[in-house]
Amino acid sequence: KQEVTQIPAALSVPEGENLVLNCSFTDSAIYNLQWFRQDPGKGLTSLLLIQSSQREQTSGRLNASLDKSSGRSTLYIAASQPGDSATYLCAVRPIPGGTSYGKLTFGQGTILTVHP
Amino acid sequence: DAGVTQSPTHLIKTRGQQVTLRCSPISGHKSVSWYQQVLGQGPQFIFQYYEKEERGRGNFPDRFSARQFPNYSSELNVNALLLGDSALYLCASSSSGNTIYFGEGSWLTVV
DSSP states (O other), X not given: OOOEEEEOSEEEEETTOOEEEEEEESOOOEEEXXXXXXXXXXXXXXXXXXXXXXXXXXXXXXXXXXXXXXXXXXXXXXXXXXGGOEEEEEEEEEOSSGGGTTOOEEOOOEEEEEEO | OOOOEEEOSEEEEOTTOOEEEEEEOOTTOOEEEEEEEOTXXXXXXXXXXXXXXXXXXXXXXXXXXXXXXXXXXXXXXEOSOOGGGOEEEEEXXXXXXXXXXXXXXXXXXXX
């Protein structure tokens, strides 16, 4: 059974800091890994998708890396801003086939607060 | 193009009642999945449908059911509601193995 863990559970930083969010998963047989952002009371917004054959993806100030063999991914946020305050979730998708097709397994998230 | 749309956005039901939640995927997306998110936790997988066929089911009781229509929209039904069913219900759509997109969710409160 796939388990996903995110560390830290919460993080509070001053504006302008670079920060790293961590995600680990127990089963390396994944199809891809996706990072999401969730604002309070809202749905999930996709930030980055990394296929299992890729090592990293970048979008603006965000960079996500994937080390499938060690079961780890990191989300790097450069020059953090108050608008980055949200819960960040990582989710892994299994290799297609069987009854788990399309199922994302999520971590519990990291609550990020960036204060001015 | 419109994103994933869900309705209703908020609803309150009494224990024992039944509820139907609706989802319209992004145009062209044939896969729809449903997730339950309780406060403080990550979403938990309930169902996945692809071209009207169930392709995956999470660890939820038989009170939960779903279906997908020819236009790829989907409904999630929950019977005999319990207080513990109070949660944010999220619908997601995707095209093949690509990025999965989520809607804003339906907030269900059971009293």
